[in-house]
Each structure stands twice: as structure tokens, then as C-alpha cells.
Amino acid sequence: MDEFLTEFITETKEGLDKIGDDLINLESHPEDEAIIGSIFRILHTIKGTCGFIGLPKLQEVSHKGENVLNKIREKKLSASKDVVDLIFECIDTIKSIVATIANTSLEPDTDYSDLLQRLDDIANGKVEIVEKIEKKIEKPKHVENDNKPIKENDSVRVKLALLDKLIQETSELVLTRNQIIQLIKQQKLDATFTTPLHRLNVITSAIQDSVMKTRMQPISNILSNYTRLIRDLARDTGKELRLEVVGEETELDRQILEQIKDPLTHMIRNSADHGIESAEERIALGKPAVGTIKIAASHQAGHVILKISDDGKGLNYEKIKSKVIEKNILSGDQVNKLSETQLLQYIFHPGFSTADKVTGVSGRGVGMDVVKCNVENIGGVIELQSKQNQGTVFTIKIPLTLAIMQVIVIRVQEQHYGFPLSNVEEIIKLGSLSSYKLEELNGSPIIRIRNRVIPLFSLRKAFGINGDDGKYVLICSASNAVFGIITDYIDDIEEIVLKPVSGALKKIDKYSGSSVLGNGEVILVIEPNSFVDTLKSFTAAEELPTLLSQRRHEQCYTTNLLLFKTEENAPVRAVPLEMVSRLEIINSKDIEVVSDQMVIKYKDTLMKLVKFNNDNIPTTKTEQDVIIFYDGKKMLGLLVDEVLDIKRHEFDKKVINLKDERFISGAYIEDKVIEILDISYFYRNAFDESFNQGNAKISTNSKRVLLVDDSAFFRKFIPPSVATLGYEVISVDSVEKAIELLESEEFLAIITDMHMPGKSGLDLVRYCKSLAHLSSLPIIGLSSFSKEDMVRAPEEKNFFDAYIPKTQHSKLLETLTSLVANG
Amino acid sequence: MAKVQKQYLTFELDGQRFAFETTNVKDLLNKPNIVKVSLADADVLGILNLRGNVITCLDLKKKLNASSDKPISMMIISEYEEFLYGFNIDRVLSVVNLSDSDIQNVPSNLNPEIARYATGIFYYMDNSLVTILSQDLLFEQYSSKNVANLAV
Numbered sequence: 002m003d004e005f006l007t008e009f010i011t012e013t014k015e016g017l018d019k020i021g022d023d024l025i026n027l028e029s030h031p032e033d034e035a036i037i038g039s040i041f042r043i044l045h046t047i048k049g050t051c052g053f054i055g056l057p058k059l060q061e062v063s064h065k066g067e068n069v070l071n072k073i074r075e076k077k078l079s080a081s082k083d084v085v086d087l088i089f090e091c092i093d094t095i096k097s098i099v100a101t102i103a104n105t106s107l108e109p110d111t112d113y114s115d116l117l118q119r120l121d122d123i124a125n126g127k128v129e130i131v132e133k134i135e136k137k138i139e140k141p142k143h144v145e146n147d148n149k150p151i152k153e154n155d156s157v158r159v160k161l162a163l164l165d166k167l168i169q170e171t172s173e174l175v176l177t178r179n180q181i182i183q184l185i186k187q188q189k190l191d192a193t194f195t196t197p198l199h200r201l202n203v204i205t206s207a208i209q210d211s212v213m214k215t216r217m218q219p220i221s222n223i224l225s226n227y228t229r230l231i232r233d234l235a236r237d238t239g240k241e242l243r244l245e246v247v248g249e250e251t252e253l254d255r256q257i258l259e260q261i262k263d264p265l266t267h268m269i270r271n272s273a274d275h276g277i278e279s280a281e282e283r284i285a286l287g288k289p290a291v292g293t294i295k296i297a298a299s300h301q302a303g304h305v306i307l308k309i310s311d312d313g314k315g316l317n318y319e320k321i322k323s324k325v326i327e328k329n330i331l332s333g334d335q336v337n338k339l340s341e342t343q344l345l346q347y348i349f350h351p352g353f354s355t356a357d358k359v360t361g362v363s364g365r366g367v368g369m370d371v372v373k374c375n376v377e378n379i380g381g382v383i384e385l386q387s388k389q390n391q392g393t394v395f396t397i398k399i400p401l402t403l404a405i406m407q408v409i410v411i412r413v414q415e416q417h418y419g420f421p422l423s424n425v426e427e428i429i430k431l432g433s434l435s436s437y438k439l440e441e442l443n444g445s446p447i448i449r450i451r452n453r454v455i456p457l458f459s460l461r462k463a464f465g466i467n468g469d470d471g472k473y474v475l476i477c478s479a480s481n482a483v484f485g486i487i488t489d490y491i492d493d494i495e496e497i498v499l500k501p502v503s504g505a506l507k508k509i510d511k512y513s514g515s516s517v518l519g520n521g522e523v524i525l526v527i528e529p530n531s532f533v534d535t536l537k538s539f540t541a542a543e544e545l546p547t548l549l550s551q552r553r554h555e556q557c558y559t560t561n562l563l564l565f566k567t568e569e570n571a572p573v574r575a576v577p578l579e580m581v582s583r584l585e586i587i588n589s590k591d592i593e594v595v596s597d598q599m600v601i602k603y604k605d606t607l608m609k610l611v612k613f614n615n616d617n618i619p620t621t622k623t624e625q626d627v628i629i630f631y632d633g634k635k636m637l638g639l640l641v642d643e644v645l646d647i648k649r650h651e652f653d654k655k656v657i658n659l660k661d662e663r664f665i666s667g668a669y670i671e672d673k674v675i676e677i678l679d680i681s682y683f684y685r686n687a688f689d690e691s692f693n694q695g696n697a698k699i700s701t702n703s704k705r706v707l708l709v710d711d712s713a714f715f716r717k718f719i720p721p722s723v724a725t726l727g728y729e730v731i732s733v734d735s736v737e738k739a740i741e742l743l744e745s746e747e748f749l750a751i752i753t754d755m756h757m758p759g760k761s762g763l764d765l766v767r768y769c770k771s772l773a774h775l776s777s778l779p780i781i782g783l784s785s786f787s788k789e790d791m792v793r794a795p796e797e798k799n800f801f802d803a804y805i806p807k808t809q810h811s812k813l814l815e816t817l818t819s820l821v822a823n824g
Numbered sequence: 825m826a827k828v829q830k831q832y833l834t835f836e837l838d839g840q841r842f843a844f845e846t847t848n849v850k851d852l853l854n855k856p857n858i859v860k861v862s863l864a865d866a867d868v869l870g871i872l873n874l875r876g877n878v879i880t881c882l883d884l885k886k887k888l889n890a891s892s893d894k895p896i897s898m899m900i901i902s903e904y905e906e907f908l909y910g911f912n913i914d915r916v917l918s919v920v921n922l923s924d925s926d927i928q929n930v931p932s933n934l935n936p937e938i939a940r941y942a943t944g945i946f947y948y949m950d951n952s953l954v955t956i957l958s959q960d961l962l963f964e965q966y967s968s969k970n971v972a973n974l975a976v
Contacts (some may be wrong), residue, residue: 011840061943084900173876239934416859416860461947464863464864465862465863500878502878502880502906503878503880503907503908503966504904504905504963504966504967504968505864505865505868505880505882505966506864506868506871506880507968508860509863511863512861515871515878516878517873517876517878521873522859522873523859523871523872523873523878524859525861525871568899808924
């Protein structure tokens with residue numbers, strides 16, 4: 002096409018956009034001379050150039066439009082709503098003519114005489130002006146524009162392809178610069194090299210910034226379309242709508258802006274059509290009559306966040322459910338097990354729409370899956386939240402820089418791969434020493450993190466490589482799903498330029514592209530979304546919650562055990578790590594024997610030392626391992642032959658009760674029974690007192706605490722620590738027995754387990770609260786969750802004065818102390 | 825009247841001689857360091873880095889049903905639809921200029937696996953037979969216009 006014509010088309014389109022903006026402003030400021038002047042000038046220019054090129058129809062339409070504006074300018078005509086509507090129609094007509102010219106180089110055949118006539122009529126005052134604008138003239142806000150020079154002259158037009166190339170090359174420059182910086186660090190270069198290299202570094206960063214800016218445009222560039230859109234939507238739906246824009250100066254890459262325009266339009270239409278209620282409905286609900294659709298744009302850590310929200314009626318979960326069933330996506334049972342968040346995801350299913358009527362405004366539900374596609378194409382993610390009668394929020398997160406991305410470099414079978422850092426939430430190491438273990442649910446590997454069940458995928462298996470899986474797991478999120486990727490090793494984080502894979506590899510959905518690392522190594526970059534589809538078949542969403550709650554009730558008490566050998570040939574024994582104060586190595590020459598008791602000078606005090614077999618003969622070794630315990634008042638050192646390991650252990654309800662009072666119980670660790678030492682026994686021996694302070698008699702001791710737990714293990718496990726505070730702990734194994742005891746004895750506090758055969762901890766609370774003399778008794782509930790799970794503990798926790806994990810001794814003591822003190 | 829001549833790069837592969845038109849041949853690479861790509865088709869040898877560009881290496885020997893047990897010693901790098909690809913060959917001979925009249929039709933008894941990519945034959949200076957292969961035909965299955973290539 003003729004280059005001049007192309008120029009004309011581009012400029013005219015821009016001009017028309019500007020007129021659109023101006024017209025909206027004109028409606029609210031109908032006497033604003035600057036706005037009127039701007040519209041007039043643009044129409045005038047279009048008309049003039051048409052004549053020059055030879056586009057008679059376009060010339061005619063713009064000429065008539067110009068006339069109307071002229072009359073307004075001369076104050077012979079006021080910019081009423083009808084007039085503005087007509088000018089909008091004129092603009093739209095010009096737009097469609099230009100579109101035809103752009104496609105065919107010729108004007109369309111359409112006859113515009115009706116429009117032309119109406120424009121003439123208005124210009125000549127043949128139409129009654131219904132509204133005379135009687136508004137008070139506010140000082141128009143646009144007056145300042147008169148003094149500003151027109152911006153057009155301080156910019157140039159550059160071909161997009163050239164800018165793209167510039168960005169590509171700048172990205173390579175940045176990466177090469179990164180390599181050089183690496184080399185500088187590794188080698189000792191003298192100042193003749195390092196100074197110019199550092200300068201190169203600074204300049205490269207500056208170039209990168211500036212080049213990125215060339216493609217950045219403020220989002221306000223496309224937002225102007227939406228003001229017009231809202232206006233039209235209000236008219237079409239008969240509802241009252243307003244658009245609120247926040248952060249319109251937020252800048253986005255031009256290409257992204259282009260891609261995001263349609264999705265945004267669709268979402269706004271949806272909000273207007275299906276979200277916002279009619280004015281009457283809103284008033285009846287106590288909402289303002291005018292519905293607000295808000296677009297908020299902001300930057301956040303290398304991403305642009307776009308939030309499109311409305312204060313309408315929100316998504317109807319019931320309708321979504323029935324649509325999902327109707328479309329045979331899930332069965333009725335399956336659907337009912339979904340959480341609200343999971344249910345919302347089905348909006349993005351192709352062909353989905355809960356709209357009862359197909360309106361002209363937003364049409365049938367072809368939209369949201371396309372929106373999601375478009376967003377993901379530019380590397381973004383979309384999420385949604387909705388509250389009945391309050392509204393809906395869509396959040397789109399788009400990466401700022403297209404070219405450079407950060408990846409975690411991982412290794413599988415000696416080969417490196419890249420994984421997008423933006424998709425990685427956490428990195429976990431599996432293994433016996435770590436808190437996280439590989440478990441199985443329905444035959445698929447999972448891992449449990451903070452009470453969430455996360456499905457795992459092995460990269461080895463995904464790539465078809467034989468061998469055992471590694472121990473590192475990347476916890477990732479993609480398309481609103483969370484899952485883990487098992488890899489052999491995690492190496493580093495690198496910035497790369499992602500390049501698309503060639504046609505020969507494109508069909509492999511696991512790769513999003515390839516790149517070259519700083520050291521020249523070529524890697525493939527993994528596409529996180531490729532795992533999401535497998536997820537759906539892995540565990541049907543509905544099963545997860547049920548399976549999860551089942552697991553909870555299976556009660557895992559876990560705690561860390563310190564494993565050691567008391568003598569060289571003794572079996573491995575253990576002590577709960579929580580009770581251990583320190584591990585030390587002492588010189589056996591420093592051990593003294595005083596009145597048959599071994600002691601050693603330790604941190605300004607004399608610490609008693611004991612051995613498991615209770616003899617007073619210090620070992621012959623020069624260096625002696627000591628496990629030091631501290632009950633809050635006294636330290637005691639246990640001499641051991643060797644400290645071995647720390648193992649996390651899960652106690653199930655079946656514990657092995659040992660007759661030897663030196664032990665709390667036995668535990669099965671790796672198929673061996675390991676005896677767990679009862680430290681209070683050793684304290685009793687060493688200090689001729691129990692680990693408890695105070696008197697042993699039940700009835701006279703006023704500092705008593707009642708412990709209710711059906712587990713024998715915990716009845717032995719918990720009292721020693723509570724006793725360190727000077728309380729006497731009375732333990733019973735059921736709520737029924739506790740209630741019996743409460744009738745005759747007095748306690749300062751109750752510590753109770755939750756789930757027991759017979760009455761539960763909750764029942765006990767209720768009982769106490771119902772009796773006047775017990776209602777203010779502090780009750781601590783013990784949970785079998787780990788401390789991380791506390792945030793999501795069940796509602797029951799609110800009935801208790803405190804709710805603490807069973808194995809958290811220190812927390813328990815703290816809480817007990819404060820509760821009793823505040824009594 | 826000047827005869828229109830085109831350039832052809834002749835090379836040897838498994839004892840046989842072939843030629844490519846040089847138009848989209850970009851480079852020759854000695855002893856390439858190829859990284860395998862899991863899940864790729866059998867005729868993809870892997871990828872490698874050439875001056876910052878990622879080259880997809882294709883097994884030309886496999887495509888032509890030649891034996892490919894020898895280690896890869898040389899690759900011809902060509903461009904197709906803005907991507908760079910490599911073909912594994914044994915050794916390069918030379919670049920020759922040929923006009924249409926120098927090229928003869930593909931004989932009917934030519935191995936079918938080779939014939940499907942062959943566009944003609946000519947005689948090399950030592951009178952050995954050289955089969956001209958069309959890169960377009962070799963690349964066709966990887967074209968972006970081929971919908972089957974898109975990840976579903």
C-alpha cells in the first residue's frame with residue numbers, strides 16, 4: 002500500500018482515539034474550549050488530508066463533523082448529550098471507512114447520506130436543542146493545555162521490528178556483560194582491565210533501562226478505550242455504570258498492551274452485563290445505584306498486576322455447579338466436594354458460560370478460556386475471586402520484561418535444565434533428616450507442607466530417564482495449581498534470554514524454550530504449565546480434601562529424638578531433643594568426685610554428672626560427650642559414650658511401655674526398639690528430689706495441673722516438663738475420669754488432649770464452662786498438628802484458652818505460666 | 825547467453841555423496857558437542873550452542889536410512905523458518921557451481937529413503953555420483969505451518 006496512505010491511516014486512527022477521549026470529557030465539561038478546539042482541529046486535519054489524497058466520502062463525513070464542531074466552538078450550538086452522541090456516530094463512521102481503506106485501499110460503497118443529513122441538520126440548528134446546558138461553569142481543568150506546546154513534535158516514529166531487534170540485541174549484551182562480571186570476579190585482573198569493564202557494566206545497565214523504556218507505554222493508552230466502552234455498555238444495558246481507574250501511569254511493554262486489550266475488554270463487558278445489577282436491584286441491596294467497575298494497575302517485583310473488579314453480585318456458585326454438571330465436566334458428587342476456589346476455576350473451561358441469555362454485549366461464554374489463553378501467551382497468570390453480592394475480582398499478573406527471565410538451573414542425570422524462577426515458591430529437600438517426607442496418596446507421590454497436600458512429579462520420569470529420583474523438590478505454582486517437581490540437584494539462579502525451540506521440538510509441551518547459559522552450556526527451559534494438565538488426572542480435586550482430613554485424624558505426633566550410646570556396647574538409646582539444653586565435650590580430667598557424686602565446673606556453677614548405669618566412675622576417655630539437661634533451676638549432665646544422630650520420629654498411639662523406670666517408653670526406629678530415657682528419673686537420683694520442685698503429696702500441693710490424655714506415652718512425656726515449673730501434674734486417661742476428679746480436687750489449670758475415645762477435649766471444656774466454679778479455669782488444648790499447622794487449626798480451638806501442639810514443651814510451659822498468672 | 829548457475833555444497837555420508845544448495849547453508853561445525861533432548865523424536869540428535877545460537881541437530885543419516893554408528897564428526901548448519909538446524913555428515917567435499925543442464929533426473933532405482941528427498945543427480949569431478957537433496961523436503965515436517973508440530 003502506498004506509504005503515504007499508510008501514514009495517513011495510522012495518524013487518523015490515533016486522532017480518532019483522541020477525539021474519543023475528548024468527547025467523553027466534553028460530556029462532563031460541555032463548555033470547555035480546549036476540548037472543543039482539540040476535536041475540531043483533528044477533524045479539520047482529517048478532512049484536509051482526505052482532499053489531498055482523494056478520499057471523497059471520508060472527506061465529506063469529516064467535513065460535516067467539523068461543521069458541527071465549528072458551531073459548538075462559535076457557541077451557536079451546545080454540546081448536549083444528543084449532539085455528542087451524533088459526533089460519536091460520526092467518529093465511528095470515520096473509523097469504519099478507515100478500516101475498509103486499510104484493508105482494501107478503497108473507500109467502502111456504503112451510502113452515508115443519512116448521517117450527513119443529520120449532521121447538517123444539527124449544524125444548521127434545524128433540530129430542536131432539547132437540553133440547554135445549565136450547569137455551572139466550573140473552571141475547566143483543561144485550560145492549562147492551552148499553554149503547553151503540542152507534544153507531537155518531540156517524538157519520532159520507529160518501526161516496531163527495529164525496536165524488537167534492539168531489545169533482543171540489548172538482552173544479549175546484558176547477558177554477555179553478566180558473563181564478563183563473573184570472569185572478573187573469578188580472576189584477579191589488574192586495574193587496567195577492571196576499570197573499563199566496570200564502566201562497561203554501568204553503561205550496559207543504562208542501555209538496558211532505556212531500551213526497555215522505548216517499548217513501554219502507560220496503560221492509560223488503552224484505558225481511554227474503556228471509558229467509551231463503559232459509556233456504551235451503560236447505554237446498552239440500561240444500568241448505571243462508572244469506571245474507576247487506578248495506576249493509569251503504570252507502564253507496560255507495548256506488545257503486552259496489545260495482547261491485553263481484548264481480554265480486558267471482555268472482562269469489563271462481563272462485569273457490566275452479568276456482574277453489576279440494575280440500579281433498582283442495587284438500591285434494594287443497600288448499594289449505591291451506580292455500579293463501579295475498577296481497573297487497578299501496579300508494579301510488583303518485575304511484574305505488572307492488573308486487577309479488574311466490580312461491586313456487583315459476584316459469581317453464582319450454584320449456577321457454576323449446575324453448569325459444570327450440565328456440561329458433563331464433573332458429576333454431581335464430584336462437584337459438591339469442590340471448594341469455592343476450585344469451583345471458580347471452571348469458569349476458564351472452554352465453552353463455559355453461566356449467562357442465561359446470550360446478549361449482544363458479552364455474547365456467549367466463549368470468552369474466559371480465550372482470556373486465560375491470551376494472558377498465558379504473554380507469560381502471565383490470571384486468578385479470580387468472587388463474593389456473593391459483593392463482587393468479583395480478576396487478577397492478572399504479567400512479567401515486565403519479555404526478553405530476560407530468571408531461571409533456576411537444575412540438574413537431572415548430569416544434564417542441566419532451566420525452571421522459571423517466577424513459578425517457584427519454595428525449594429525443599431527430602432530425606433530422613435528433613436521435615437518433609439515423600440508420601441503416597443492413591444498411588445501418586447505427594448508431600449505435605451503446612452497441612453497442604455502437594456502432588457509431586459518426577460522430572461526423571463517425565464523425561465523418561467532411568468534411575469532414582471533425586472532429593473530436591475521445587476514447589477511451584479502455575480495456572481493456580483501448586484505442585485512439586487523432583488530433581489537431582491539445584492545449581493544456581495541465572496538470567497537468560499529465552500529462545501523458542503525449533504519446529505522439530507515444538508511439539509514437546511514440557512519445554513517452553515531453550516537458552517545458553519553464561520558458561521556456554523545449552524539448556525532447555527521447562528514449561529511449568531505442562532504439568533498442570535496431568536494434575537487434573539492425578540487426584541480429582543474432590544478427593545483431596547477428604548483424604549486430607551482422613552490423614553489428620555490418623556494423628557501423627559512427631560518429635561525429634563537425640564540418639565546416643567550410653568556405653569560403647571550399649572544399644573542405641575534416645576532422649577527427646579526438646580529436653581536437651583546443650584551437647585558438650587568435656588575433658589574427663591576436669592571431672593571431680595565429691596561425696597560420691599561426679600561434678601564438673603561448668604559455666605560458673607558446679608554441674609552434677611550422671612551415667613546411665615549410675616556408677617561414679619568417669620570414663621577412661623580423655624574427651625567425653627555430655628548431654629546437658631536443664632529443668633529451669635538445675636543443670637544435669639548425662640555422660641554418654643557417643644552422640645549419634647537426631648531423628649525425627651512419628652509416634653503412633655501404640656507405644657511400647659517399658660518396665661524399667663529409667664525409660665519413658667520405647668520407640669520403633671528403623672525396625673529397632675529404641676529406649677527413650679526418662680530424664681526425671683535421673684534428676685530424682687541426682688538431687689534426691691523429683692524433677693518436679695515442691696512436695697510430692699497430692700492433697701496438700703496447691704499448685705496442681707490436671708492432664709487428660711488417653712495416650713500413655715504422653716501421660717509420661719508431658720508431665721516432666723510441666724513439673725519443671727513447680728506444678729504437680731495429675732494425669733488421667735479420659736474426660737470421664739477428669740470430671741470425677743474435678744468434683745473433689747482443685748486444680749490451677751487443665752491440659753487436655755482433643756480426640757479421645759469417649760468424651761472429647763471439647764466436651765470437657767463445655768462441662769467446665771457450664772459450672773460456675775470451673776468456668777474460669779484455664780484449659781489448654783493439645784493438638785496433634787505441628788506448629789506450622791496452627792494457623793489452620795479447626796474451629797474447636799477457639800473454645801480453649803490456648804491450643805498448642807503436643808510436642809511443643811516450651812510453648813506449653815509459657816502458656817501455662819501466663820494463663821495461671823492471669824488466672 | 826549466460827547460464828544460470830547455482831552453488832551446491834557436496835558432502836559425504838556413509839560412503840555416499842550428496843549435495844545441498846548453499847542458499848540457506850550457514851555454517852559447518854566440526855566435532856559438535858550435542859546435548860540430548862529427552863522426549864524428542866528419534867531423528868532429533870539434540871541441541872547445541874553455536875556462538876549464542878541454539879541449533880537443533882537432526883540425524884540426516886537416520887533420515888536417509890544410512891548407518892549412523894560412527895560418532896558425529898561434522899555438521900552442516902542450515903537455516904529454516906528462522907531456526908537453525910544441523911545435519912550430521914561424515915565429511916565435506918567442496919562447493920561446486922552447476923547449471924540446470926549439469927543436473928540429471930533421479931534414477932528410478934535409487935533407494936526410496938533417499939529418493940523421497942532427492943531432486944536430481946550430477947557427476948562430481950572424479951565422476952562419482954552425487955545426489956542432490958532438497959532441504960525443504962527434509963525440513964517439511966518441522967514447518968510451523970504443520971499443525972501437528974504444535975504442543976497440544
